[in-house]
Amino acid sequence: MAASPTRSPGRPSVTDHAAIERAAFALFQEQGFDDTTMDHIARAVGVGKRTLFRYFPSKNDIPWGQFDQSLAHFSRQFDAVPPTTPLADAVHGCVVAFNTFDESARDQHRFRMRLILQTPALQAHSAIKYEAWRRVIAEYVARRLSLSAGDHLPRLVGHVSLAVSVAAYEQWLDEPASSVTDLLDEQLTALRTYLA
Structure with a gap:
């Protein structure tokens, strides 16, 4: 199926809370909560930081789902x-x-x-x-x-x-x-x- 022309190549068309949690938890486990930034999480999920903030207002909100x-x-x-x-x-x-x-x-x-x-x-x-x-x-x-x-x-x-x-x-x-x-x-x- 062809990719949507409005979407960047390689970027998922949608994300969700669960995908963000999984990526964030993997980073928290690998490098610690304090050393993980929202930029790190956004890159791991494959979304922009602004998109990430639409799902979670802060890094502290992510563990709370x-x-x-x-x-x-x-x-x-x-x-x-x-x-x-x-x-x-x-x-x-x-x-x-x-x-x-x-x-x-x-x-x-x-x-x-x-x-x-x-x-x-x-x-x-x-x-x-x-x-x-x-x-x-x-x-x-x-x-x-x-x-x-x-x-x-x-x-x-x-x-x-x-x-x-x-x-x-x-x-x-x-x-x-x-x-x-x-x-x-x-x-x-x-x-x-x-x-x-």
Whole structure:
């Protein structure tokens, strides 16, 4: 098939978030996160830097993938919970479901989480992402309890859920044979048992 006359020879007609992530992760692994630039990634993908910025506003956003879409899905998961479901069960189930991924993506997800949790340059950016994730939970808890998302209890549930999730991921990174969803389920159950 003939190439489009408006496209440079050798340049792919389209790219996507996944292709950019794969190229970026390969570079991060090869030369380190700090030493990889957006120029390096753009060259590896075969696109201009301006095109790259349309997919990811910064290098720090790449390890987070399509996080805004994931958060929208997370919120929809809570919206789908029957109103008769106990609040703790709803939060527990949605947090585990949010962290469920296809087994074929395990290695890439492990590398993603290692970057997010262990790269000092990403910590400030990660705090912004964590806050958005906690807010989804706080807003759900607030709706269920007729409170404001900024009230103490909804905010606390968001923070505790994040802490349990981070602890599960840290354990998963240390124990490659483990399952992050099993660890999350166990730790959320243990916390609920302890608090009861």
